[in-house]
Amino acid sequence: MLTKRIIPCLDIKDGRTVKGVNFVDLRDAGDPVELAKQYADIGADELVFLDISATLEGRATTLDMVLHVAEQVNIPFTVGGGISSIEDVDALLKCGADKVSINSSAVKRPELVNELSDKFGSQCVVVAIDAKQVEGQWKVHLAGGSIPTEIDLFEWAKEVETRGAGEILFTSMNHDGTKNGFANEALAKLSETLNIPIIASGGAGNVQHFIDTFKKGKSDAALAASVFHFGEIPIPNLKKELKANNIEVRL
Amino acid sequence: MKLVIINYGAGNIKSIQFAFKRLGIDAVLSNDPEEILAADKIIFPGVGEASSAMAMLRSSGLDKLIPTLKQPVLGICLGMQLLCESTEEGNTEGLGIFRTKVKRFANDVKVPQMGWNVIKDLKSGLFSGIKENEYMYLVHSYYAEHCDETIAKTDYGINYASALQHNNFYGVQFHPEKSSLAGARILNNFLNL
Numbered sequence: 001m002l003t004k005r006i007i008p009c010l011d012i013k014d015g016r017t018v019k020g021v022n023f024v025d026l027r028d029a030g031d032p033v034e035l036a037k038q039y040a041d042i043g044a045d046e047l048v049f050l051d052i053s054a055t056l057e058g059r060a061t062t063l064d065m066v067l068h069v070a071e072q073v074n075i076p077f078t079v080g081g082g083i084s085s086i087e088d089v090d091a092l093l094k095c096g097a098d099k100v101s102i103n104s105s106a107v108k109r110p111e112l113v114n115e116l117s118d119k120f121g122s123q124c125v126v127v128a129i130d131a132k133q134v135e136g137q138w139k140v141h142l143a144g145g146s147i148p149t150e151i152d153l154f155e156w157a158k159e160v161e162t163r164g165a166g167e168i169l170f171t172s173m174n175h176d177g178t179k180n181g182f183a184n185e186a187l188a189k190l191s192e193t194l195n196i197p198i199i200a201s202g203g204a205g206n207v208q209h210f211i212d213t214f215k216k217g218k219s220d221a222a223l224a225a226s227v228f229h230f231g232e233i234p235i236p237n238l239k240k241e242l243k244a245n246n247i248e249v250r251l
Numbered sequence: 252m253k254l255v256i257i258n259y260g261a262g263n264i265k266s267i268q269f270a271f272k273r274l275g276i277d278a279v280l281s282n283d284p285e286e287i288l289a290a291d292k293i294i295f296p297g298v299g300e301a302s303s304a305m306a307m308l309r310s311s312g313l314d315k316l317i318p319t320l321k322q323p324v325l326g327i328c329l330g331m332q333l334l335c336e337s338t339e340e341g342n343t344e345g346l347g348i349f350r351t352k353v354k355r356f357a358n359d360v361k362v363p364q365m366g367w368n369v370i371k372d373l374k375s376g377l378f379s380g381i382k383e384n385e386y387m388y389l390v391h392s393y394y395a396e397h398c399d400e401t402i403a404k405t406d407y408g409i410n411y412a413s414a415l416q417h418n419n420f421y422g423v424q425f426h427p428e429k430s431s432l433a434g435a436r437i438l439n440n441f442l443n444l
């Protein structure tokens with residue numbers, strides 16, 4: 001049976017890991033390659049790197065990082081952040097990234113989803129959607145959740161599926177950073193109305209939250225950052241608990 | 252050991268090259284018929300869309316060369332599918348090495364299948380040291396139907412051939428280069444065939 005995936009997310013700036021990472025046995029917690037290798041060794045199923053570099057030089061460094069990750073890490077990984085053209089994606093895939101994730105650039109120009117899936121195949125096109133529930137309505141937000149739009153989450157998700165997205169990474173701005181659990185109601189609705197995999201993001205705080213997002217939220221994968229980086233939820237323990245709750249995982 | 256990865260413009264071959272590098276083998280990327288013919292082992296990769304990949308093979312004449320190869324050849328993902336008789340993707344005729352057809356998953360499962368699933372009923376030296384129900388990483392919307400040449404099976408809505416073998420031709424639907432230590436073991440087995 002296809003297993004549910006556990007995905008640590010690393011924020012990268014100028015080729016280095018940012019935000020706190022306090023991980024066991026790391027010589028250099030700022031080195032994304034070393035961190036990625038460690039995550040692969042302890043059973044992470046995939047990795048996501050989110051490039052938050054603000055400069056061209058920073059992005060060039062990230063490309064170099066992608067090459068080193070591909071060289072040393074034996075599980076799949078996605079790179080997102082600031083991708084807005086076929087050329088951006090071509091460069092990342094040539095460096096060995098397995099998938100790319102696009103977000104604001106797809107909202108600004110939805111045809112980008114078609115262009116990327118036609119050229120590279122939908123299997124490598126992840127569309128990331130940040131949304132916030134305002135007065136009962138889930139609205140898409142841009143630029144890391146700071147700019148609201150009038151676009152409805154579910155309509156947008158359906159549209160990108162039709163345009164050729166291979167997967168959706170949904171982050172709830174209401175849940176992100178709260179450690180109170182994932183947005184399972186919205187996730188379940190996405191999973192039921194779409195026929196591509198859905199990655200849950202935002203809100204992971206304990207093991208039960210992961211159990212809930214796979215059972216109640218019907219998510220195909222769950223992404224988290226700090227609970228993994230600070231060792232609050234060790235991935236091997238998490239996967240054993242999921243298995244004990246009859247959730248198929250790779251052990 | 253001279254290992255050539257056929258470079259015809261399809262897909263993420265860097266990952267395959269790196270996976271062999273981790274095994275201590277420098278693989279050569281090539282679309283030169285002489286270099287391919289002189290190799291000890293050959294990888295036939297492929298990610299993307301079948302009809303355009305097949306068109307690229309035809310335009311370089313590799314569609315004629317590949318079926319004549321006598322060395323061990325390993326098709327990976329779309330590479331395996333193109334070694335079959337045909338695929339529903341873009342209604343494409345394949346190279347006809349494996350006597351089976353490639354179909355699209357029905358919509359009772361999410362398409363593409365993306366993630367880790369198990370391989371079982373393993374039959375081939377390619378899987379030496381690999382346990383039944385080992386996890387492999389898969390990303391695909393089309394699957395090969397079973398035939399006499401099935402050497403591994405996977406369930407996703409239906410039970411399908413996740414690996415095939417015909418004489419010196421091997422094909423795997425999963426990505427051994429992305430399948431952790433077990434995947435590396437399979438690549439190493441291929442080098443030792």
